[in-house]
Amino acid sequence: MTDKTKITLTVNGTGHAIDVAPRKTLADALREDCGLTGTHLGCEHGVCGACTITVDGAPVRSCLMFAVQAEGADIRTVEGLANGPDLSPLQQFFIEEHALQCGFCTPGFLMLIDGTLKQSPDITDDELTEILSSNLCRCTGYRNIIRAARRALDHARTTTEPAA
Amino acid sequence: MRPFDFVRPTSVDEALAAWEDGAAWLGGGTNLVDLMKTGAVAPTRLIDLSRLPGMRGIEVLADGSTRIGALVGNSELANDPDFAGNFPMVAEAILSGASGQIRNAATVAGNVMQHPREAWFHGPASDPLAGDTGKLAVLGTDGAPAAVNPSDFCVPLVALGAVVEIVGPDGTRDIPVADLHRMPTADDPRHTTLTPGELILALRLPPEAAGFAAHSRYLKVRDRTSFAFALTSAAACMRIEDGKIAEARLTLGAVAPRPWRVAEAEDLLKGQTPGPEVFATAAELALDGARAVGGNDWKIDLARRTALRALDMAAAGTPAEMPALPASVFGTQRKEPAHA
Numbered sequence: 001m002t003d004k005t006k007i008t009l010t011v012n013g014t015g016h017a018i019d020v021a022p023r024k025t026l027a028d029a030l031r032e033d034c035g036l037t038g039t040h041l042g043c044e045h046g047v048c049g050a051c052t053i054t055v056d057g058a059p060v061r062s063c064l065m066f067a068v069q070a071e072g073a074d075i076r077t078v079e080g081l082a083n084g085p086d087l088s089p090l091q092q093f094f095i096e097e098h099a100l101q102c103g104f105c106t107p108g109f110l111m112l113i114d115g116t117l118k119q120s121p122d123i124t125d126d127e128l129t130e131i132l133s134s135n136l137c138r139c140t141g142y143r144n145i146i147r148a149a150r151r152a153l154d155h156a157r158t159t160t161e162p163a164a
Numbered sequence: 165m166r167p168f169d170f171v172r173p174t175s176v177d178e179a180l181a182a183w184e185d186g187a188a189w190l191g192g193g194t195n196l197v198d199l200m201k202t203g204a205v206a207p208t209r210l211i212d213l214s215r216l217p218g219m220r221g222i223e224v225l226a227d228g229s230t231r232i233g234a235l236v237g238n239s240e241l242a243n244d245p246d247f248a249g250n251f252p253m254v255a256e257a258i259l260s261g262a263s264g265q266i267r268n269a270a271t272v273a274g275n276v277m278q279h280p281r282e283a284w285f286h287g288p289a290s291d292p293l294a295g296d297t298g299k300l301a302v303l304g305t306d307g308a309p310a311a312v313n314p315s316d317f318c319v320p321l322v323a324l325g326a327v328v329e330i331v332g333p334d335g336t337r338d339i340p341v342a343d344l345h346r347m348p349t350a351d352d353p354r355h356t357t358l359t360p361g362e363l364i365l366a367l368r369l370p371p372e373a374a375g376f377a378a379h380s381r382y383l384k385v386r387d388r389t390s391f392a393f394a395l396t397s398a399a400a401c402m403r404i405e406d407g408k409i410a411e412a413r414l415t416l417g418a419v420a421p422r423p424w425r426v427a428e429a430e431d432l433l434k435g436q437t438p439g440p441e442v443f444a445t446a447a448e449l450a451l452d453g454a455r456a457v458g459g460n461d462w463k464i465d466l467a468r469r470t471a472l473r474a475l476d477m478a479a480a481g482t483p484a485e486m487p488a489l490p491a492s493v494f495g496t497q498r499k500e501p502a503h504a
Contacts, residue, residue: 001167001208022170022210025197045198046266058239058268064194065269068170069214112265126488133390134263 007071011036012080020067027051029067030077038078038107042136049135052108052115053077059115078107081114090114090152099148101139108135113149121156128153165200169209173216176331176363182211183333183361189213191235191274194266199279219365222247228371231329234273234364238317239264241272250374252482253320253399257382260491261316263391273364276318276328276344280311280355280421281393297458299395301347302467304420307455310347312418313355316491318345319417320382320399322425324373332362341367345422355421376401376413380482383474384417384491385466394418396467397491398474402433409433414475416450419467426450429471438479440472447472 004019009026011034018033027044030036030053042050044063051062054076081088090113093099100106109132116123116131123131128149137145173179179189188207190196191214199205213219219235222244230250232241238258241247248255258267261275281299301310321341328344330337339357348355358364380401386392397417403410412433416424429446436442450471454464473493 002170005170021167023165023167023200044201046194046263049263049265052265055269059265060269061194061265064197064266066170066190066193066197068172069190069193069212124488130390130489131264134265 005068007068009034009067009070009075010073011075011077018067022066022068024067025063026053026055026065026067026070026075027062030062030075033067036077036079040104040107042104042108047136048105048108049112050105050108052111052135054111054115057115057118059112076111076114078110081110088114089155090117090148093148093151093155094145097144097148097151099140099144105135105137105139109137109145109149113152116149117152117156121153123153125150165203166206166208168207170212171209172212172214176216176365179211179213179216179363180331180333180361182209184209185360187211187361189363191271192237192269193274194262194270195274195278204279213363225368230369230373232272232367232369234366235271238262238267238270238272238275242267248486250377251320251324251369251380252377252486253380253382253401253478254317254324254369256486256490257316257320257384257397257399259486260382260384272317272367275315276321276341276367277356277358277364278315281314298460298463299393299418300457300460301420302454302456302460302463303416303424303451304422305347305455305457307457308347309457310421312420313345313422314393314418315423316382316384316394316397316417319397319415319423320380320401321367321369322423323399323401323413323415324376325370326373327368327370328364329366329368330358330362331365332359336365338368342423342425347421375403376411378482379404379478379480381474381477382491383470383477383493385470385493389489389492389494396463396470398467398471399423400471400474400478402438402475402478404438404479407437409436409438412446412475414446414450414471416467416471419451419454419463424450428452433475438475440476443472443475443479446475 009016016034040050042048046061046064053062186208190210190212219233221233242255242258301312326341327338382399384394384397399415402412429449447468451468
C-alpha cells in the first residue's frame with residue numbers, strides 16, 4: 001500500500017507542503033493538514049454541497065476528491081474570499097440579506113456562488129435557482145441566499161469596485 | 165476507507181502495465197470515491213488517469229465523426245458551443261444529471277462507467293426487493309429484479325449510435341455504447357461488458373448523428389426537478405423532411421440495466437407525419453414486454469408517457485437556448501424554437 005505521500009496543495013495562492021495518505025479526501029486534507037477549517041463537511045457523499053470549493057476556477061465537491069488529485073491545481077476556499085478584515089462583496093451581501101443563520105452551509109454556498117460569478121455572471125434567475133439547488137440549507141429557506149447571490153452577480157457585472 | 169496503492173501513469177502503455185487484479189481506474193472520482201467510502205468497492209490499487217496525454221480533446225475527425233476524449237469533463241462537453249449545437253439532446257442530458265459541482269469534476273468515461281445506484285446502496289449481497297423497488301428495471305431483465313443504468317448521458321448516446329473506443333492488453337477495439345452495459349448475474353457481477361484491465365480512450369458519435377440537431381430532446385422525470393436520478397427518461401430525435409419524419413430515434417432511460425433503444429418504434433415513425441396519434445403508438449411499442457417488479461407498475465405507464473412527451477417535444481423543435489432547468493417538463497420558459 002502507498003503510505004503517506006508528500007504533496008503540495010496550492011490553496012488561495014499559498015503552497016501547503018503536506019504528507020497525506022492517498023485515501024485522504026481533499027476536504028479532510030484542507031481541514032486537518034492545511035489547517036483551513038472554513039471548508040465544512042456535511043454528508044461526505046456529494047449530496048449536501050457544504051464542502052464546495054473551487055479547483056481551477058470550477059466549483060467542486062471536495063469530499064468526492066482525493067487530496068492527491070488536486071496536486072498542481074489552483075484551489076480556492078472560503079478563507080480566500082476576504083481581503084484581511086475586508087469582506088468580499090458576496091460575503092457582505094450575505095450579511096445584508098440575512099443569507100445565513102447557523103452558518104454551516106455558508107462556506108459551500110459562498111464558494112459555489114463565487115465560482116459562478118467568475119464563470120457565468122450573466123445567468124438568469126431561473127438558472128441561478130438551478131445552480132443553487134445543488135447545496136442544502138436548513139435554516140434560510142433559500143430566498144435570502146438567492147437575493148444575496150443575485151446582488152453579487154449584478155455587482156460583478158456592473159462594477160469592479162468592492163461593495164460599500 | 166481501505167488503504168490502496170496510488171499510481172499516476174503518464175502514458176496509456178504505462179497505465180495498462182499498472183493494471184492488476186483488484187485495481188480501479190480513477191477519472192474524476194465523483195462516483196468511485198463515494199463507492200469506496202461506503203465500502204461497496206475496495207480497490208487495492210488506484211490508477212489515476214489524469215496525467216494521460218491526448219484524452220481531453222473534443223474533435224471532428226476526417227470522416228465527420230465527433231470524438232470526445234475519455235477525460236473531457238461533463239460540464240466542459242455540455243457547454244462546448246459546437247458540441248451542444250450539433251448534439252443538443254446530449255448536452256441537455258448531461259446538464260440534467262447530478263449537480264454542477266459533480267459535473268465539473270466528472271469525466272465522460274466515468275459517466276458511462278458509473279455504477280447502478282440501488283445495487284451499491286443496498287450492498288452487493290442484499291436482496292434488491294428489500295429496498296426501494298420503485299426504481300428497479302421493468303425491461304431487459306426477464307422479470308428478475310435489477311437496478312437500472314443511472315446515466316442520463318448514455319441515453320442520447322445510444323439513440324445516436326455512439327461507440328466507445330477501448331484499449332486493453334490485446335490492443336484496441338470499438339463497441340457501441342448500446343452494448344456496453346449489462347445486467348450483473350450471480351456468476352458475473354460486471355455491470356459492463358468491458359474486461360477488467362480495459363480502458364476507455366474516447367467516445368465517438370457517427371457523422372450522421374448531427375443530422376438530428378433541429379429536432380432533438382432529452383426529457384427526464386425525477387422525484388424533484390433538480391439533482392436527482394431519473395425515474396424515467398427518454399431521448400427522442402428526428403429528421404423532418406417535407407413535413408414527414410425521414411428518420412427517428414427513441415431511447416428510454418432508467419427502465420432497464422442499459423439504455424433501452426426501441427428500433428420497432430423508430431421504424432414505425434419513419435415516413436409518418438408527426439402527430440400525437442403516431443407518437444402514442446410509438447410510445448406504446450417502446451414499452452412492449454415491460455414487466456413490473458416489486459410493485460413498480462407505475463414506472464411502465466410513466467415511461468410510456470415520457471416517451472410520448474419526448475417525441476412531441478422533439479417534433480416541436482430544439483429550443484434556441486438550453487432551458488434553465490434542462491430536460492425537465494417544468495423548464496417551460498422556452499424561447500422561440502430555432503428550427504420550428
